Amino acid sequence: MDKQQILKDLSDAMVTCKKDNIMAAVEKAKAAGMPSEEIIDGLSAGMTAVGDQFERGKLFLPHVMMAATGMQAAVDSLNLGKTGGAATVKKVIINGTVEGDVHDIGKSIVSTMLQSSGFEVHDLGRDVPISKFIEAVKEYNADMVGLSALMTTTLNGQKDVIELLKANGLRDKVKVMVGGAPATTAWAKKIGADCYAENASEAVAQAKALLL
Ligand code: B12
The missing domain is CATH 1.10.1240.10 (Methionine synthase domain)
Known part of the structure; x- marks a missing residue:
């Protein structure tokens, strides 16, 4: 077949x-x-x-x-978590759906695929308060933050996280990857994210390109 x-x-x-x-x-x-x-x-x-x-x-x-x-x-x-592990250097990625947004199916697929590719992923879940992303970046000494938003009304949450990272002096320490149906490459550029990925495979490719 x-x-x-x-x-x-x-x-x-x-x-x-x-x-x-x-x-x-x-x-x-x-x-x-x-x-x-x-x-x-x-x-x-x-x-x-x-x-x-x-x-x-x-x-x-x-x-x-x-x-x-x-x-x-x-x-x-x-059994992706068990069979994966392509990355040789452990890089830490925080992933979550921004505040006000309960859509988590796609975000969870992205987390699973990143994990199976050897990244250490901390999935914060859905409807995640902006400040929680900052706390997690500090707590896990993250290399990248993944931000999911499925609604035009919650898309701004991605921008808010980037602004708060800047305010906390953390923006230069972490890469930011955005995704979800209303996000685009142009949007990522506009809010100062490092990249946009359309789907989970692309998210893995982008994470590898930026972190490894
Ligand atoms: C399933 C669904 C729900 C489920 C969510 C269940 C869950 N646990 O996630 C339920 C029924 C709960 C729901 C609720 C609502 N929903 Co809804 N929902 C959808 C629906 C039908 C599918 C989303 C989905 O799961 N797609 C499948 C996955 C695999 O695709 P994905 O999410 O896009 O993810 C992929 C990529 O986007 C990307 N990606 C995703 N996240 C990330 C993150 C990173 C970092 C990266 C790099 C990539 C990435 O990779 C993923 C894998 O390939 C969409 C319509 C649609 N066609 O998208 C509407 C939709 C998103 N919902 C919508 C709305 C309005 C709502 C409600 C407000 C409805 C209501 N009136 O109550 C509530 C929201 C409540 C809230 N506060 O969040 C609207 C949003 C409109 C807009 N543009 O703002 C949509 C577009 C439907 C519509 N046309 O009206 N919804």
Whole structure:
């Protein structure tokens, strides 16, 4: 079976929102020798499609929650934390969804992928107060901060974290990576972030480029 077909099957399975279907598609992809990162890309595409259908009223909240649960189970089954470890130097990354925003599915995928690539990740969760990012940077002596925002109304939280890092004299010590649907490269530039990544694989590539 070709790669595109496997990716499509993963995405289609996610759109059914059924954990059994999702896990079966993951097992098939694994059996075909597909790397975990690509499997996650296929699942993420499906999760995005679930989101689109939710917006158009074709799927409802319970479907989205089921799909999210299935996604998490699938990602867990890949044992990324155990099999990864490409980085030779331990770099610390703080990741979280900014204050006022409870969307955490994509952010958690990013954390998992970073972790599986050998980074030490401290995921602060969702709806994280701005000051908590600063405290975490100090506490873990972080090399990078990842900031997720899924709503235009919470996007400014990314800017606020950067401003507070500056006010605390920490901005030169940490890289800042922003992400989430409303964020863009232009936005990252405007608020003085070091980079923007569109998805989890790109986040890993950017983190490697900036930190290793
Ligand atoms: C699922 C979902 C929810 C779930 C969230 C469950 C959860 N635990 O996350 C629930 C139902 C709780 C929810 C609630 C709300 N939601 Co909602 N939600 C979505 C939906 C359908 C999908 C988001 C998602 O998970 N996508 C799948 C993941 C895999 O993709 P992703 O999040 O984009 O993440 C990828 C990239 O963005 C990137 N990335 C993400 N984070 C990071 C971080 C870093 C550092 C980097 C580098 C990259 C990165 O990598 C990820 C992996 O590839 C979107 C619509 C959509 N199509 O996006 C609306 C959407 C985001 N929600 C929206 C809204 C308005 C709300 C509510 C206000 C609804 C309401 N009226 O109550 C509340 C928000 C409450 C709050 N205070 O936060 C709007 C936002 C509109 C806007 N532009 O401001 C959207 C766009 C829907 C819409 N068109 O109206 N929502």
